[in-house]
Amino acid sequence: MDEPTLRKTVFDTLRRIAPEVTPADLEPAVPLRDQVDLDSMDWLNFLIALHEKLGVDIPESDYQKLVTLDDVMGYLKARCG
Amino acid sequence: MTRAAIIRKNAVALAPAPHLLDYAAERQRFSWDAVRSELGTMPGGGINIGWAAVDRHLGTPVRDHVAFRFLGRDAHRNALHNDSRRDITYAELARLTNRFANALRSLGVGRGDRVFLLASRIPELYIAALGALKNGSVLTPLFSAFGPEPIKTRMTIGACKVLITTEALYRRKVASIRAELPQLEHILLVGEGGARTSVPGTRDLATLMEAASDAFEAERMSTDDLALLHFTSGTTGTPKGAMHAHGAVVTHFATGRYALDLHPEDLFWCTADPGWVTGTSYGIIAPLLHGVTSLVDEADFDAERWYRLLQDEHVSVWYTAPTAVRMLMKAGPEVVKKYRFPELRFVASVGEPLNPEAVWWGAEVLGLPIHDNWWQTETGGIMIANTPAMDIKPGSMGRPLPGIDACIVRKTDAGFEEVIKADVEGELALRVGWPSMFRGYLNQEERYKKCFSGDYYLTGDLARRDADGYFWFVGRADDVIKSAGHLIGPFEVESALMEHPAVAEAGVIGKPDPMVGETVKAFVSLKAGYTANDELLMELLGHARKRLGAAVAPKEIAFLPSLPRTRSGKIMRRLLKARELGLPEGDTSTLEGGA
Numbered sequence: 146m147d148e149p150t151l152r153k154t155v156f157d158t159l160r161r162i163a164p165e166v167t168p169a170d171l172e173p174a175v176p177l178r179d180q181v182d183l184d185s186m187d188w189l190n191f192l193i194a195l196h197e198k199l200g201v202d203i204p205e206s207d208y209q210k211l212v213t214l215d216d217v218m219g220y221l222k223a224r225c226g
Numbered sequence: 227m228t229r230a231a232i233i234r235k236n237a238v239a240l241a242p243a244p245h246l247l248d249y250a251a252e253r254q255r256f257s258w259d260a261v262r263s264e265l266g267t268m269p270g271g272g273i274n275i276g277w278a279a280v281d282r283h284l285g286t287p288v289r290d291h292v293a294f295r296f297l298g299r300d301a302h303r304n305a306l307h308n309d310s311r312r313d314i315t316y317a318e319l320a321r322l323t324n325r326f327a328n329a330l331r332s333l334g335v336g337r338g339d340r341v342f343l344l345a346s347r348i349p350e351l352y353i354a355a356l357g358a359l360k361n362g363s364v365l366t367p368l369f370s371a372f373g374p375e376p377i378k379t380r381m382t383i384g385a386c387k388v389l390i391t392t393e394a395l396y397r398r399k400v401a402s403i404r405a406e407l408p409q410l411e412h413i414l415l416v417g418e419g420g421a422r423t424s425v426p427g428t429r430d431l432a433t434l435m436e437a438a439s440d441a442f443e444a445e446r447m448s449t450d451d452l453a454l455l456h457f458t459s460g461t462t463g464t465p466k467g468a469m470h471a472h473g474a475v476v477t478h479f480a481t482g483r484y485a486l487d488l489h490p491e492d493l494f495w496c497t498a499d500p501g502w503v504t505g506t507s508y509g510i511i512a513p514l515l516h517g518v519t520s521l522v523d524e525a526d527f528d529a530e531r532w533y534r535l536l537q538d539e540h541v542s543v544w545y546t547a548p549t550a551v552r553m554l555m556k557a558g559p560e561v562v563k564k565y566r567f568p569e570l571r572f573v574a575s576v577g578e579p580l581n582p583e584a585v586w587w588g589a590e591v592l593g594l595p596i597h598d599n600w601w602q603t604e605t606g607g608i609m610i611a612n613t614p615a616m617d618i619k620p621g622s623m624g625r626p627l628p629g630i631d632a633c634i635v636r637k638t639d640a641g642f643e644e645v646i647k648a649d650v651e652g653e654l655a656l657r658v659g660w661p662s663m664f665r666g667y668l669n670q671e672e673r674y675k676k677c678f679s680g681d682y683y684l685t686g687d688l689a690r691r692d693a694d695g696y697f698w699f700v701g702r703a704d705d706v707i708k709s710a711g712h713l714i715g716p717f718e719v720e721s722a723l724m725e726h727p728a729v730a731e732a733g734v735i736g737k738p739d740p741m742v743g744e745t746v747k748a749f750v751s752l753k754a755g756y757t758a759n760d761e762l763l764m765e766l767l768g769h770a771r772k773r774l775g776a777a778v779a780p781k782e783i784a785f786l787p788s789l790p791r792t793r794s795g796k797i798m799r800r801l802l803k804a805r806e807l808g809l810p811e812g813d814t815s816t817l818e819g820g821a
Contacts, residue, residue, distance in 0.1 A: 163776075164768035176299075178526065179394065182776040184371055185527045185553065186710070186742055205557040209528045 146225045158194045173214040237615035244614040246484045256628035261480045272446025275475045276359030279514035288517040289317040296349045299525040324442035326357025329434040337362035344368045344391040347524045350416045354390045362445030366455045369501025373775030378403040388412045393423045449473030456503045458603040459715030461704040467668035468603045477607035477662035482512035485611040495521040496545040503603045529557035533565040540569040547577040549710040549742045551584045577711020578743045579699040582620035606662025622696040631657035642679040654689040655682040705799045707736035722773045728756040733789045733797040748780040751788050758785035791818045
């Protein structure tokens, strides 16, 4: 999957949970949860939805590595081939 | 390990010896007056929660003990990031809270004035809370995941005069509602990463603190003077501001001893956010009263991080919540395998009933069963608990603590009567008279009165008591939603949805969820001219989230052609819930035709 498609998938997934988000406003290097109101359940649902859409396994022990959009993109890119 | 119905305890083998060893004898011997004298009064008389928690220790060796260990979000991510770790001793905490109290005073903020806090678990939040109490001001911590609407509602009801928040939260959640808060005189900001702030119409907290003296004599309050205003949600109407007085400190002290079994050398971790009552009573006040060190982690839940903190910070007493326990269980055994918890000696949980599986999971994975306990915003402190020396019946909330008389009552024609027989369901009630009982709902005397019948406070929780005196939670007597241990009033959510031009009516229920207990689900019907489609669904969800914030907004919205109403026009949430769950609809005799 190319990067723009992957990015769009990540944003679309986020917007199913937090439709109020404007992707262009998000700073990719700032913790996502500082910019978007996501409680623990929202965050979990976001990661589960990414797993379902992309078929990428995200083990619980990796959750702490996923803080910013850059983290999420980098992690998925490395595993989406 | 066999999963028996009772987890037996060998109390004499526990070290240190539990404070509550002989349940019956301690209850017999107990008196609130004795605890009150043990805690003492301020030199020259009077009481103040801030003094009792901090200044009371200054003439003792506790003054050099660490009061709070703050971990910033980056702490523990890797070894290079240890700068976001900060220990504050009792003596230092006294000076810092004095500075804050002086800063408030320099702004003309004094006794009885309302001070609100809105921040994540940063040191400034804790310093401001205790400093405000010392100053005699009335403290309200708000949950930082609230959206602008719940913040505005609570600040308006509470007549907030001073708000302490961060620059980021101010910009995101307060700036847009500020003009609607005429009573709000001062906003004190904490900058990002310790930076100074210069936002028009606000003040920089660090600058104010620097200019303030670190000497301050805590205000002498009476046991009935207001100290804390905690908001909670009812089925109808606006949130209720439960008022607590400085005298409540006696309960905080006694329950820290009996229910959490705090001993001087403990490293205590209460995972609750001060935005909810647990995070104030037990995240700030009770551990300080006992002179122990509290761990405060700013970061959000993460399974691996939490295990690492339990291990590396040598946590000995841990107070957490069922949702967190279930999330740890879900993370699986692989994550926990790397960690050991030899120092951990007592684990307690509060917020919603802890399922027996979770109690057992603790025994098998942490090496300690988890002790459920029960209380509410209104009770101010833990009332019913499984304590260290007591056998646990997994699934039960435990037995009433010394000084607390609990019973099951049923409604009769004449009012309420106590149910003596065991295992009968009814409403859980407490005999009035414990020091942290709420003193009222702010400006809502009628709602307060309705909570009492004769000598009993009626909790609104349905429960039963077994033959051994253990209490078992059955359900809520009303429509209040309990999500991740926090009460959410359906009315508040419905009102926000109704503000959207497309919405004709809205009904909100708690949908059972294995992780968080209940999630908020909304049903809406649309005004003529609007079409139910995915785009509108997302618009409504975004609308609700922007106003309410993630903690209160619905997780799910569904369209209905119309909502079931009673003939008097009330939306029948009970029926929405029964339909959602595929349960029998029960008595529908009051249902208006057609829905």
